[in-house]
Amino acid sequence: MFFLVIKRILLGLITLFIVSLITFAGVEVLPGDACTTYLERQAFGEALEACYQRLGLNVPAYERYISWAWGVLQWDFGYSLSGEMKINEVLGPKVKNSLVLASASILIGIPIALLLGIVTALWRDRLPDIIISTVTIFSMTIPEFISATLLILIVAIWLEWLPGIVIVPTDATVSELLPNIILPVIAISMIMTAHMARMVRSSVIQVMASDYVQMAILKGVPYWKMVFRHVLPNALLPAINVVALTIAWLLGGVVVTEVVFNYPGLGRLVIESISNRDLPVVQALAIILASIYVGINLIADLTTLMLNPRLKSLQIKK
Amino acid sequence: MDSAVQTINNLTIGFTSQKGKQISILKNISTTIKKGETVGIVGESGSGKSTLALAMMGYVKHGLYTISGECLFHSNNLLKMKNKDLENIRGRKIAMIPQNAGQSLTPNLKIGYQIDEALKLHTDLKKEERDKKISGLLNKVRLPSPEIMAQRYPHELSGGQQQRVAVAMALAGNPELLLLDEPTTGLDVTTQAHVLELLNFIAKDTGTSMVYVSHDLGAIAQVSDRVIVMYSGEIVLDGPVRSILKNPIHPYTFGLLKSIPKLTSPGLPDSMSGSQPQPGTIKTGCSFYERCNLAEDNCKNNSPTLEYIDGLNTSVRCFKYKELINVKETNLDTVKSINNHVLQNEILDISKVSISYAKQKFIDQLLNKIDDSNPTVQDINININKGETLALVGESGSGKSTILKSIAGLLKTKDGMIKFDKDKVLSNDLKMRDPGFLRAIQLIFQNPDESLNPNHTVEEIVSQPLRLYFGLKGDELKQKIIEVLEKVRLGEFYLTRYPRQLSGGEKQRVAVARAFAAKPDIILCDEVTSALDVSVQAAVLNLLQELKEDFGTTYIFVSHDLAVVRAISDRVAVLYQGRLCEIGPSKNVYQLPSHPYTEVLLGAVLEPDPDLKPKLVAEDIVEEKPPEKGCSFQGRCPRILGDICKNEVPPWQIGENGNSIRCHIKVEDLKKQQNIN
Numbered sequence: 001m002f003f004l005v006i007k008r009i010l011l012g013l014i015t016l017f018i019v020s021l022i023t024f025a026g027v028e029v030l031p032g033d034a035c036t037t038y039l040e041r042q043a044f045g046e047a048l049e050a051c052y053q054r055l056g057l058n059v060p061a062y063e064r065y066i067s068w069a070w071g072v073l074q075w076d077f078g079y080s081l082s083g084e085m086k087i088n089e090v091l092g093p094k095v096k097n098s099l100v101l102a103s104a105s106i107l108i109g110i111p112i113a114l115l116l117g118i119v120t121a122l123w124r125d126r127l128p129d130i131i132i133s134t135v136t137i138f139s140m141t142i143p144e145f146i147s148a149t150l151l152i153l154i155v156a157i158w159l160e161w162l163p164g165i166v167i168v169p170t171d172a173t174v175s176e177l178l179p180n181i182i183l184p185v186i187a188i189s190m191i192m193t194a195h196m197a198r199m200v201r202s203s204v205i206q207v208m209a210s211d212y213v214q215m216a217i218l219k220g221v222p223y224w225k226m227v228f229r230h231v232l233p234n235a236l237l238p239a240i241n242v243v244a245l246t247i248a249w250l251l252g253g254v255v256v257t258e259v260v261f262n263y264p265g266l267g268r269l270v271i272e273s274i275s276n277r278d279l280p281v282v283q284a285l286a287i288i289l290a291s292i293y294v295g296i297n298l299i300a301d302l303t304t305l306m307l308n309p310r311l312k313s314l315q316i317k318k
Numbered sequence: 319m320d321s322a323v324q325t326i327n328n329l330t331i332g333f334t335s336q337k338g339k340q341i342s343i344l345k346n347i348s349t350t351i352k353k354g355e356t357v358g359i360v361g362e363s364g365s366g367k368s369t370l371a372l373a374m375m376g377y378v379k380h381g382l383y384t385i386s387g388e389c390l391f392h393s394n395n396l397l398k399m400k401n402k403d404l405e406n407i408r409g410r411k412i413a414m415i416p417q418n419a420g421q422s423l424t425p426n427l428k429i430g431y432q433i434d435e436a437l438k439l440h441t442d443l444k445k446e447e448r449d450k451k452i453s454g455l456l457n458k459v460r461l462p463s464p465e466i467m468a469q470r471y472p473h474e475l476s477g478g479q480q481q482r483v484a485v486a487m488a489l490a491g492n493p494e495l496l497l498l499d500e501p502t503t504g505l506d507v508t509t510q511a512h513v514l515e516l517l518n519f520i521a522k523d524t525g526t527s528m529v530y531v532s533h534d535l536g537a538i539a540q541v542s543d544r545v546i547v548m549y550s551g552e553i554v555l556d557g558p559v560r561s562i563l564k565n566p567i568h569p570y571t572f573g574l575l576k577s578i579p580k581l582t583s584p585g586l587p588d589s590m591s592g593s594q595p596q597p598g599t600i601k602t603g604c605s606f607y608e609r610c611n612l613a614e615d616n617c618k619n620n621s622p623t624l625e626y627i628d629g630l631n632t633s634v635r636c637f638k639y640k641e642l643i644n645v646k647e648t649n650l651d652t653v654k655s656i657n658n659h660v661l662q663n664e665i666l667d668i669s670k671v672s673i674s675y676a677k678q679k680f681i682d683q684l685l686n687k688i689d690d691s692n693p694t695v696q697d698i699n700i701n702i703n704k705g706e707t708l709a710l711v712g713e714s715g716s717g718k719s720t721i722l723k724s725i726a727g728l729l730k731t732k733d734g735m736i737k738f739d740k741d742k743v744l745s746n747d748l749k750m751r752d753p754g755f756l757r758a759i760q761l762i763f764q765n766p767d768e769s770l771n772p773n774h775t776v777e778e779i780v781s782q783p784l785r786l787y788f789g790l791k792g793d794e795l796k797q798k799i800i801e802v803l804e805k806v807r808l809g810e811f812y813l814t815r816y817p818r819q820l821s822g823g824e825k826q827r828v829a830v831a832r833a834f835a836a837k838p839d840i841i842l843c844d845e846v847t848s849a850l851d852v853s854v855q856a857a858v859l860n861l862l863q864e865l866k867e868d869f870g871t872t873y874i875f876v877s878h879d880l881a882v883v884r885a886i887s888d889r890v891a892v893l894y895q896g897r898l899c900e901i902g903p904s905k906n907v908y909q910l911p912s913h914p915y916t917e918v919l920l921g922a923v924l925e926p927d928p929d930l931k932p933k934l935v936a937e938d939i940v941e942e943k944p945p946e947k948g949c950s951f952q953g954r955c956p957r958i959l960g961d962i963c964k965n966e967v968p969p970w971q972i973g974e975n976g977n978s979i980r981c982h983i984k985v986e987d988l989k990k991q992q993n994i995n
Contacts, residue, residue, distance in 0.1 A: 137403075206744040209380075218375055218416075219437050219487065220409030223401065233426045309426055309471040 004305060012298045014071075019290040020072070024065050027279045033057060037277045055079070068263075070256065087284050090269070093171045095288070098265035100174055101181055101188070102254055106247060109189035110196065113243075114236070117200025120256035121235075123207060133201075136194040144253050148187040148260040155183060170264040184261045188253050192246050199242045200235070207235040237307055244300030248293045323495050323527045324351040324374060324412075329387035331369055331378060332597075341598035343369050343966050345551045348624075351495065356528040358542030358559065360535060363822070365596055366551040371497050371531045373397065375412050391495075395889035410440040410601075415594055417500040419480035423472035429456075430468030432489050440491035455486040459516060472709065476940035478509035485516065489524070496528045502537055502647050506713040507878060509940075511922035511932040514540045533851060536924030540931070547571050550594055550605040553624060557632025559928050567632065567639040569610045577856035578926055578992060579885035581908065585655040586863055586885050589856035593821045596666065601676050604636070606901040612638040626782060656863055658888055661704040663837060664740055666725070671698040671734035673717070673724050673896075692946055693732055695896035696718050704839075707866070707873040707903070709887035711919070715940075717896030718876045721758060722842045726761045727751055739839075757787040760833040764845040766825035770817040776803070776828055777813040783836040798835075805868075806831040806861060823854035827861065834865060840872045847882060860885055880923050884908055890933055894951050895944035902977025911988040913979045914957045957983060957991060 010178030030125065035051035036043040043051075052058040052310040056067070071078060077087035116136065120129040140146070156164030206232060207213060216230045273281035330344035334605045344366045351357055351374075361367045372379065375390050376396030388395040390637040391407060399407075408414075416422035423432060430452050437448045456464035459482040472480060481501060488496055498517070502510040518541055522526055530541050538559075540543060545562040547555040547570065555568040565574045573659040575810050580587075592609040603618040604610070610617065616637055630643075674693035695717040706869045710718040723729040725736060727748040736744045738755060745751045760783075763769035770779055772802050780799045790798055800810050817825055826846065833841050843862070847855040863886065866873060877883050883890060884904055892902040893914060900913040907916060914936075921933035936954045944950050948964040955963065959982050968982045979985060 117980055211416060211418060212424045214377075214412070214415050215422040215484075216424065218377060218408050218414040218434050220405045220407070221435065222405055222439075222493075230424045231428065234424065237426075307426075 005302060008298060008301050008305075012294045014262075015294050016287075016291060017292075020069055020287055022289075023286040024068065025261075027283055028061055030279075033279075036259055037279070038258050069096040072284075072287060078280050080278055088128075089280070091284065093207050093289070094264060094266050096257070096265065097170065097172075097263065098254055099179065100177055101184055101258070101263065101265060102247075102250060104181060105184045105188040105192065105250060105254075108185060109193045110243065112189070113196035114200055116193070116197040117239075118204055118227075118232070120197065120201045121208065122202035130194070132197070136197050137201060139190040140194040140198070144187050144188055145256050145260055147190055148184070148257055151183050151187055152260075165262040166233050166264070168264065172264075181263070184207070184257050184263055187257050187260075191253065194241070194252055195241055195246050200239050203239050204231060204235040207231050239305050240300050240307075243299075244296050247296050249290055251292060259316060262266075322350045322355045323353050323391070325390040326370075326374070327388050327390070328374060328438050329370075329389060330385040331366075331373060331382055332385050333382050335598065339598065340385065343382065343551050343597055344373070346979045347387070347553060349546060349553065349556065351527050351529060353527055354521075354525050356539035356541055356543050358545045358891070359529060359531045359548060360533065360538050360545060360855065361548035362533055362594055364550075364597075365548040367531045367533075367548050368499055368547070371414075371499050371529060374495070374497055374529060375408055375414060377408075377992070388515075405439075409436050409488075409493070410491040410547065411493055412495045412497065413491060413493040415481075415484050415488045415498045415501045417503060419484040419501075420472065420477060422484060423480060425472055427471075428468065429470050429472065429483050430476070433468070433483070433490055436487050436490035455489055458489065458511060458520075459483070459486045461486075464746075477505055478513060479504060480537060480942065481509075481513055482516070484571060485513075485520070485788060489520065492524075493526060496526050498528060498530045500532050500534075501530075503532070503534065506938070507880070507924075508713065508918060508922040508936065509938045511924065511934055513936060514924070515932075517541055522808075533799075534924070535563065535575065535852075535926035537930045540924055542928075547574075551597065552605060553633070554606065554635045556624070556634065557630060557863065561630050561632055562925055563928060565630075565643070565645070567627075567630070567642045568634050568636050569612050569638070569642065570606050572642060572645075573609070573611075573963045574853060575926060577853045579856070579859070579879075579881040580925055580989075581881050581884055581920075581923055582930075584884045584905070584908075586686060589860050590853040590856070593823060593854065608634075612641055613780075614638070616963055625898055654860075656707075656886060656888075658707060658866065660703055660888060661705045663704045665702050665704040665738065666700075666702040666874075667735075667737040667740070668698055668700045668702075668721075668725070669735050669737070671721070671724065671736065672696045672732045673720050673729055674732045675720075679936075689880050692944060693896070694944075695724075696944070698734070700891060700901065701872065701900075702840075702872060704872055705866075706889065707875055707887045709875045709877060709883040709890045710893060711877060711883050711890060712893035713878060713919075715895065716893040718893055719844055720896070721893075722761070722844050722874065725840075726759060726842055727756070728805050733754050734806055753787070755872075757783070757836045758839040759842065760836050760838040760840070761842045761844065762826075762829050762833050762846050765849045766822070766829045767817070767849075769829055770825060772817055772818070775813065776808070776817075776820075779817075779828055780831050780835055783832060787836050802831045802835045803828075805834065805865065821854075822850050824856060826850060826858050829856070830861065830865070834869070834871075837869075838871065838876065843873055843875045843877075845877055846875075848877070848879070855882070862886070880919060881909075881925075892919070895941060897944065897950035899951060900977060900982060902973070902975065904974035905979040906973070910992040911973060911979075911985055912977070912992075913951075913981055914955050914988075915951045917992060918954070918956070949980075957988075959983060 009185045033268055035055060035057060039047055039051055052100055056064065068078065075088055079085065080087050080090055116132050120132050124128045152164040155161050162183055163180060168176055168180060213226065216226045254265065255267035255270055259271055270285050273285065326347055329344055329347040330342050331344040332340055335341050341835050342957045347370060359367045359370065369382065376389065378384060384397045389397050391412065396404065433455060434448055437443060437451055443451060453464040456467050461467050461479060461482050464703045468729050475483065502513050504930055505513060514537060525600045530538065532538050542559045544557065545559050545567065546553055547562065549570050555562060555566065555571050562571065563575065566575055576588045577590055578587060591611055595605055595608065601870045603620060604622050607613050607617045622637050624633045626633045673695040698721060700708065710721060712718050720729060724731050727744065730746045738744050738758065744755055777799055779800055781795055784795055784798055799813065803809065803812060808824065808827055808831065820828065847858055847892055850858060859882065865871065875883065875887055887904050889902065890907040892899045892907065892913060894915045899915045900907055908920065912918065918936045921935045924932060936956045939954055941953050945952055948966055952958060952963045962982050970978050970980050971985050973979050973985050981988065
């Protein structure tokens with residue numbers, strides 16, 4: 001099992017390496033470069049040369065890749081074009097803000113999803129299932145930019161309970177952020193929760209129909225004990241990977257939702273830097289998002305490894 | 319009646335069909351289970367035997383409900399009981415041993431925990447006492463080193479061990495009644511014999527009443543005092559085991575016993591025509607009317623009742639049972655012996671074949687080399703003559719299906735050569751094989767549910783080999799399809815049907831038709847009758863034999879069932895751990911002296927006769943890998959000589975009957991030893 005863990009981690013690192021190559025190459029093959037974009041009409045002659053000199057663009061591509069990659073490993077992404085600021089200083093607070101938003105959605109979304117999934121499975125085809133299933137299918141099919149807009153309309157404009165858009169500075173503290181993120185969190189977690197609840201429901205139903213659950217009933221195990229000891233551990237195991245995929249999907253959802261709510265996070269930075277053709281920032285964002293994606297999937301894989309007795313026992317045999 | 323543990327009165331269980339009709343699965347069942355008695359419930363799939371067993375625990379499957387009647391445990395009706403009260407009876411008073419222990423043990427919980435759970439629920443023992451009891455129970459079901467076993471997860475145990483754990487779990491609450499739902503189906507023959515012997519011991523030791531549900535009359539004969547025969551949701555015969563199996567007075571039971579191949583009277587058994595009616599299709603009359611030899615008009619219009627016959631202590635549901643009372647058991651043995659026209663032409667020559675499942679490492683893959691000094695199948699040498707039926711027998715893991723797959727080209731061989739028709743070498747790679755060879759060798763699979771495409775009609779299924787190998791089209795194709803279907807006794811009527819609309823026997827006939835449509839020289843049969851009911855099995859065996867006699871086809875027949883193999887084959891090869899142990903004409907292989915493994919297998923065969931007990935010669939250990947060197951059977955051999963068996967591969971010896979035995983013990987010595995025991 002030790003080898004399996006090492007293998008998974010290595011595979012994750014290789015994936016990241018390939019991603020970094022692709023993002024670097026992608027920026028490289030685009031017509032024009034950082035200096036021509038930055039200098040616009042003045043991009044010729046000495047000014048261009050000076051810019052190349054300053055940004056280090058006059059050395060071969062592989063050397064630039066190595067020095068960039070080395071910098072990334074030390075949380076140094078170079079300079080942004082627009083403000084000539086160090087990118088990591090721009091990124092830092094935005095990453096934090098996005099993480100606050102995402103983790104709040106996960107912390108609220110996952111338990112609700114589990115609860116709904118289990119309830120719908122145990123009360124299958126009865127009233128609770130029918131109501132919850134209808135609602136989840138609805139919230140699954142409405143895209144987040146529409147549900148976010150509707151939420152602003154109803155809660156912020158008609159009811160005036162919560163602010164409709166977020167007006168806090170980028171470096172706001174978590175406590176300043178909290179009241180502002182309620183609506184974004186609801187918008188993000190709606191789709192995510194619905195997806196996960198459906199998945200958990202079908203997994204629990206499948207396990208409930210298994211021979212070992214019938215056996216537990218015939219052994220005289222009380223209902224709720226059976227659910228907790230015999231059903232859930234086996235039903236939730238395959239759900240872990242789906243949860244990881246959903247969380248990874250959530251990164252994209254965050255981007256859209258942040259724009260709708262004017263939230264000072266990574267999402268808005270992604271949109272801004274792409275429209276400004278601020279290539280170093282785009283490059284940095286790509287590698288950060290990829291790392292998060294790979295990381296979450298790695299954690300999910302390792303959790304499954306830990307919890308599945310079939311895989312755990314490889315350790316004993318080896 | 320104070321000694322009754324369970325009394326069932328007029329129990330009818332059924333479901334409501336989509337058209338709103340009430341359809342019964344169990345009809346008017348009444349019976350009593352006495353204290354200390356073992357009752358066998360036997361019937362083919364769909365006869366309602368499992369539904370009845372579950373009802374005895376007050377459990378009715380999702381979708382079914384009790385229409386009328388009651389199921390009394392002492393004097394409480396389990397079917398009307400609240401869940402809370404049932405929890406106190408299940409596991410404590412009545413315990414269940416499930417069919418497939420592997421799937422009935424919760425995968426994420428250790429064996430010890432699962433037994434402990436039952437103990438916690440049903441006894442007042444303290445932690446240390448329970449730990450001791452767990453070891454005691456595991457010991458009682460004869461599992462080695464109980465303390466270590468308790469720490470294992472279900473998947474770390476072999477099939478036989480899992481079944482033993484299920485028995486231990488059921489015994490945890492000291493139940494008054496044990497329900498066993500096909501507890502040995504799916505186990506290897508030797509393991510099955512051991513588990514049955516254990517169950518017999520437990521019944522005697524604890525005095526528990528048992529209800530043993532099975533389709534296997536052989537297993538029923540070994541454990542039961544009384545036998546209930548079910549057909550189409552009704553009890554058709556109920557009486558002492560000897561009278562039921564030796565003088566069955568219901569025509570269904572009579573036919574069922576006749577259709578089982580037996581070692582004592584080799585040859586193809588008689589088959590029963592037709593199949594069990596679907597629930598809800600019989601309106602009036604006897605449900606067995608369609609298939610009965612003795613049926614008359616009265617049987618069609620009036621339903622017989624279960625009638626108790628004093629002299630025989632038996633209840634029977636038949637108007638004409640008197641005609642069977644005087645039919646003695648010898649009349650059961652109306653078997654046809656097979657008569658194969660074997661030519662002296664060699665059609666397939668398997669020489670020095672080894673097959674490995676070892677996964678190639680990345681580097682080895684690049685160098686295209688397989689590095690496995692101990693392959694799954696090794697050193698197989700068999701010649702097969704045209705028109706012959708050769709059987710490969712052995713327990714699971716013996717490599718018999720692996721060899722078939724290699725002949726078919728589905729698996730690459732590591733070493734050796736397979737030659738077809740004297741000198742044509744069959745390529746290792748399916749893609750490189752000549753289409754002519756592909757046509758010449760056809761495969762029939764074990765489970766027709768999985769080998770027939772559910773989205774194709776019978777016509778499409780059978781048309782494929784005809785189009786592929788013979789390029790037939792249009793009317794000609796259709797004509798040919800009908801011709802092939804008629805050969806397997808399915809008419810034109812079946813053309814537009816889908817596999818799901820066919821019964822198990824019909825599906826396997828379609829699979830046979832598909833194989834024969836290619837006009838093959840060799841047909842590989844991989845456990846073709848294992849998934850079928852006995853009466854259907856007999857029909858398929860007879861069909862295969864007739865087709866063979868018509869076309870002169872050669873069969874390679876893989877099976878774990880020694881009686882079936884005896885019935886159909888000319889020659890038998892016995893395999894253990896991918897190595898040949900013995901090969902020879904079937905009648906000689908089935909006679910002693912033989913290889914110690916053949917002896918073990920023969921001893922474990924269950925005959926549907928309570929007076930023939932299996933002989934348990936060797937331990938039922940499961941070996942995961944063949945030994946590195948020496949004899950493949952050294953780990954379990956009851957007659958092991960010593961170091962020579964562990965170090966040297968045994969030589970082939972020719973027995974006096976013409977069978978070849980691969981053993982270090984001299985044939986004369988084997989003869990002496992095996993005659994003594």
